[in-house]
Amino acid sequence: MKNLGTASIAAFRQYVRAAESAGADTTALFTKAGLDPTILDSDDGRINGEQFQRFILLLCERTHNPTLGLETGDFVQPGSYSVLGYITMSCATLGEAIARIAPFEKLVGDMGTTELAMSQGCIKLTWHCNYNHPTVRPQVVDNVFASWITYARWLADDTTASPTRVYLKRELPGPELEQAYRQRWNCPVHFGADKDTITLKQELLNTxxxxxxPLLRKTLEAHALTQLASLDTDTDLISQVKHSIQQQLMHGITRQDMVAETLGITSRTLQRKLSQEGVSYQKLLDDVRQKMAEDYLLNSDLGIPDIALRLGYSETTSFHRKFKAVAGKTPGEFRASRE
Structure with missing residues (x-):
């Protein structure tokens, strides 16, 4: 059986609010799902993914509502996304907020992962759901998309903002219900698709x-990175090193000895431990630099020389050469291609 990981209490609360609004006996749902109601008293707690899936299944069975997931999107709040919600609130544009989904969505839970792509003037957000129960999965996807759209409209203070199209892998839950999706999302909705995808006009990113x-965003992202490091089940060392590198790069510093010091080990020990993980310090530095460079180019008005300086390059030409080797474009070309 696939490990469903964990989910944040913040994400769980959204379903609890929906259950209460539907008049469901939440005490009975908690008991049957093996959950203690007092978990709602914690802002930082997490629940087992199997229990979360079980709670959603019980709620589906209790309400007999084929569009339950669609309607739970009405109960989204900034807190539903944990610290990611407050990061997006502090962003300057919708594009800046969208760019934060994939890096930090694990804080919300292990329900799925987001893939972002650009094609022919459109942004494609594809969500890969990890939940596998045939009744639960389509409801969770509906919830994620409905929540995204509702929350984006709130962030932009525009109740008319809508995707251009939505594609859902689920089959249409009855012809009479198709209109419910179109009315809520104000766009064509295609069922039986290969992937669960939302497409947006690229100009929406500038909203x-x-x-x-920006100062609050940086503080929140630093906090989020710390939380991610504690959740990372693959390798805590690599997460910690990347986090430390990112913190240094915010000050234009790239010293391996200082990273090692933050971990309480020597630089030589750090090299040995990373070698055992199959990576090098330089590789992690390059990865973090590239990610931050793309973020600056997409979501800030900083000049390219300023970005190079912030990322610890002594010369702008070195930044150009390194960036092009990875992205296939110069920083200027990369920024222009996104406009």
Whole structure:
């Protein structure tokens, strides 16, 4: 059986609010799912993924509502996304907020992963659901997309903002219900698709949000990275090193000895441990630099020389050469291709 990981209490609360609104006996649902109601008292807690899936299944059976997931999107709040919700609130544009989904969505839970792609002037957000129960899975996908759309409209302070199209792997839950999707999302919805995907016009990325706060965003992202490091089940060492590198790069520093010091080990020990993981410090530095470079180019007005300096390059030409080797484009070409 596939390990469903964990889910944040913040994400779980959204379903509890929906259950209460539907008049469901939440105490009975908690008991049958093997959950203690007092877990709702914790803002930082997490629950077992199998229990979360079980709770959603019980709620589906209790309500007999084929569009339950669609309607639970009405109960989304910034807190539903844990610290990611507050990061997106502090972003300047919708594009900046969308770019934060994939790196930090694990904080919300292990329900699925997001893939972002650009094609012919459109943004494609594809969500790969990890939940496998045939009744639960389509409801979870509906919930994620409905929540994204509702929350994006709130962030942009625009109730008319809509995707261009939505593609769902699920089969249509009865012809009479198709209109429910189109009315809520104000766009064509295609069922029986190969992937669960939302497409957006690229110009929507420039939509200004209501509460931009770049300093708060940086603080929240640093906190989020710390939380991610504690959740990473693959290798805590690599997560910790990447986090430390990112913190240094915010000050234009790239010293391996300082990274080792933050971990309480020597630089030589760090090299040996990374070698055992099959990576090098330089590889991790390159990865973090590239990710931060793309973020600066997409979501800031910083000049390319300033970006190079922030990322610890002594010369802008070195930044150009390294970036092009990875992305296949110069930083300027990369930025222009996204406009």
């Amino acid at each position: 200004r949000l209501r509460q931009p706060d």
